[in-house]
Amino acid sequence: MQIRELPYADPGVPDVRSGTRFLLWLGRNQLGGQVKALLWGLMLQLGIAGLPLGVGFAVQAVVDGDGGRLALAGGLIGLLGLAIAVGDVMMHRVAVTNWITAAARVQQLLSRKTAELGSVLTRRVAAGEIVSVSTGDVEKIGWFVEAQSRFAAAALTLVAVCVGLVVYQPALGVVVAAGVPVLALAVLPLLPRATKRADEQREKAGKATELASDTVAGLRVLRGIGGEELFLGRYRAASQEVRRAAVRSARMWALIAAVQVLLPGLLLLAVVVHGARLALDGRIGVGELVTVYGVVALSYHQLRHFEEIAQAYSFSKPSARRAARVLALTRTTTAVEERTDDAGRAAGGDLYDPATGVLAPAGLLTAVVCGDPDAAGRLADRLGGHPAEPDDTHTSVLLGGVPLDELPLDAARTAVLVQDKDPVLLSGTLRQLLDVPSSGTVAPRAALDAAQCGDVLDALAQASVDTDGDPMRTRITERGRSLSGGQRQRLALARSLVTDPEVLVLDEPTSAVDSHTESRIAAGVARLRAGRTTVVLASSPLLLDVADRVVLVHEGQAVAVGTHRELLGTEPRYRAVVTRETDEEIAARAAAEGPAEPAAPGELDELELAEVEGESA
Incomplete structure (x- = not known):
């Protein structure tokens, strides 16, 4: 895989049973790149390890006064230098390619999962953790994947060096062969504590990132209530916790690095002392002593890869675990036969949620x-085929008798569209905002009129720059921050109406607008969605009064069905929610009215109805 070939046509199906399995899966999917890096790494490491041999031959040739052997030694050193230069350049190139391609694969997997789950993702995973996984964690995972081949090259080189020294000079080679494994494994007892401290640092950093994200998202509200200093103090405290955790982690890694320097120095000292004695006794030549000394001195180049792979693994394992946890989230627990009509849309019919008993008849x-309100949000997700809790999937919502989780994802999303109570507007022009996949039946202008966006268009026209006052060409800032909450809500509603899905689910679509605008929006939505299935989760009488039917959900179950006026007269629990009555007010009303007969449907006292609608407004 080359960088120019990115992105992947298909990033594959990851093994997300654990962080370690996910890392192994990534390594297997880059086997070709790993082999290339290993071979170039062997050229580099063996070239470095072979330099002392050439130097030893040269020294011994000088001692013996042999010019021919000195020339051969010079040629050998030149070839080894060339091998080192080529191996270093190519290994670095392949290693960086492995890093980038591994990171790109993880990012594609995360993007695919985000598109699959939509807004449900942030209900199951904190926003700060998602940011951490898609940025810092991706880099750490890529680091470990590319470090594997360099570590393997270093380990194989050390084995070759030990065997070669035992054959070349057994008296000194045995000492080196016994000492190198000790050097390589000396850091293992320190790794658990270092890993634990690194995990603490990442956990605190993730919390600080989440706090920063939440603060930025709610900056306008914080300024309105004067809470900037409070949240700034919280973020400062979180930052100091991250700093202290980072210092504690760095101390452990500094200790590991010190051990990696100290122990090779001790081995080198032992080789020099023992070798000098052997040379004085005439058992080895000067050139052989120089060769062994050089090999031990340069072995630090290979040994430092042991420290790096340990550090890379300790940092990448928690990152891989978090990534695997996100990638393991599923829209559904089962996926059986696909049932779509010729147009690729789900088979039409009533929308029914077995878990709550909510039924939305087709065309109403x-x-x-x-x-x-939280229960309403969870119900909206369920109706869209995205249960907020993983264990909710055993009771999938039915559309025309077909479980939504048995439909292909594209077909399910074409059939049912859910608009959250806090929809997001992407940056771009208004025309781009409304340029969404749709049936083509609803024109953007009609959707804007139904959502009562006239004042929004006027504001965009006034704010236009070099667009001749055309609001459709005016750029909307990121997340629509330049607009008010009501303006953002109405533009999002217009976007949903343009899509014209078979089933449209709206969660509190008018919570940020005034009562007069809300009344006109209710009428506009009812008119534009005539003959289409629409579900509105709301408690405003202005919206409820235009609905063909109203369902009351109490304690997770549908307990009453009727029109708005019927339920006001016959269902005290409904009246309590819609009129915002407290328990004391309900009890007082019941005591005052006595055991009166419930009002017949449509016979609610006009004064009481006016009072209800007035309180809501």
């Missing part, structure tokens, strides 16, 4: 009232 506008 159904409003769902939940007393708990």
